[in-house]
Amino acid sequence: MKRVLVDLLFFTGTKGGMESYVREVYSRLSLDDPELEYVALASSELAAADVSWFPGRVIDSGVSGENRVAWARGELFAVARAARRHGAxxxxxxxxxxxxxxxxxxxxxxxxxxxxxxxxxxxxxxARIIRTMIRLAARAARRIITASESSRADIVSLLGISPERVILTPLAGSIPDGSAPAGVASVRRLDTQLLAVGNRMPHKGFETLLEALARIDPERRPSLVVTGSHGDDPLAPVVERLGLGDHVDLRGWLSGDELEQLYAESTALVFPTRFEGFGLPPLEAMARGCPVIVSDIPVMHEVAGDAAVYADPADPDAIARAIRSVLDSPAERERMSRAGLARAAGYSWEKTAAATRDALLETVSSPVTDR
Incomplete structure (x- = not known):
């Protein structure tokens, strides 16, 4: 049996999509795998939390994932030392x-x-620190897993990694246990409530979305719920400046059940990002029958296909038109809902987990070759 040390120094419970990815994948890998044994090197925050989803032993690294300096040192040096120390x-x-x-x-x-x-x-x-750390990690890696063809192309062209070393493993958006939380199934989907999900990094495009909302006539303007903030929300001054206080509900980090409730009752998800490696929220929305309005960028076409309405993420007028086109057409929303469910059905976390395990097993079983 081969031992895999899983680097979870970053995992603090506040990192969004990457944490969802790790939890969904590793909760589907087996503690009784006859070929691979998993050991987690956890941040101090994760070690103090419920890690019952991980299929193996959890080691407290003593490194805080919220302390950038300590975390960076841990990634660059402590992970390799821990791998040797624990016989990985x-x-x-x-x-x-x-x-x-x-x-x-x-x-x-x-x-x-x-x-x-x-x-x-x-x-x-x-940005310079991140670029340096990613370059070093990519060069040191035997293989690289990524979720989209767009990211795969970037890894090959921008990092000079040979295509043979990059394994495409798409993510998924299925409801974790195959069913909605109690009470959600009976929620009526509202006619004029939009949902936006994500952190407040500038590329997520929420400020442009708010500008788009402000350009819709107040009598026809939908409400908008924006989740995912930590602490003081940087969108609050924008909402005030645009006079959208009666139409926008800024929320922080939500529980899984709270987010399910919003997916179930919202008319559509709006995802105005200017850049993504994959784009998990639209796929999660589609898996729940919620129509999606997304950015007209290649990776979103790769994920959503013909199930979405697309808009230029840099153009608030284009986003406003897309919103109105969806809100004004129940028939289009019904088409999008059906198409989204069909599209999302082609993805599953079981497939992602199996492909990840295959990549790990193949790597640990194969001899070192020149790269």
């Missing part, structure tokens, strides 16, 4: 970063190259 045969780094060098083979999941494609969306010198 392989390291899986599932969140973009990993050791700068390692005697133990590494598989890196690289979700996106935002800091390379759009450094203007990453604060100050942090």
């Amino acid at each position: 045969d392989l390291v899986h780094c599932p969140a973009n970063f990993g050791p700068m060098r390692s005697r133990v083979p590494v598989v890196l999941t690289l979700h996106d190259l935002l800091a390379f494609r759009h450094p203007e969306y990453v604060p100050g010198a942090y």
Whole structure:
């Protein structure tokens, strides 16, 4: 049996999509796997939380994932040391970063190259640090997993990684246990409530979405719920400036049941991002029959196909037109709902987990080759 050390130094409960990815994948891998044994190297925050979803032993690294300096040192140096100390045969780094060098083979999941494609969306010198850390981790990795053809192309072209080292493993948007939480199934989908989900990084495009909402006649303007903020919401001054206080509900980090409730009752999800490695919220919405309005960028076409309405994420007028076209047509919403369910059915976390396990097993079983 081969031992896989899983690098969870980043996991604090506040990192959104990457944490969802790790939890969905590893909750589907078996504690009784006859070929692979999993050991988690956890942040101090994760070690103090409920980690019953992880199929193996959890080690408290003593490193805070919220302390950027301690976390970066941990990724660059502590993970490789821990792999040797705990007798690992392989390291899986599932969140973009990993050791700068390692005697133990590494598989890196690289979700996106935002800091390379759009450094203007990453604060100050942090973009340079992220680029350096990603380059080091990618060069040290035996194989790289990514979720979309768009990200795969970026990894090959921007990092100079050979295509053979990059494994495409799409994500999923299924409801975790196959059913909605109690009471959600009976919720009536509202006719004029929009939902937007995500953190407040500039590339998510929420300010442009608010500008779009302000351009819709107040008598026909829908309400908008925006989730995912931590602490003081930077969108609050924008809402005030645009006079949208009666139409916008800014919410923080929600529980799974609270988010399910919003998916169930909202007319449509709006995802105005300017860059993504995959785009999990639209797929999650489609899996629940919620129509989606998304950015007209390649990765969104890759994920949503003909199930979505597309709009230029830099043009508030275009977003406003897309919103009105969906709200004004119940027949179109019904078509989108059916198409979204069919599209989402082609993705599953079981497939993602199985493909991830295959990549880990193949890597740990294969000899080192020149790259």
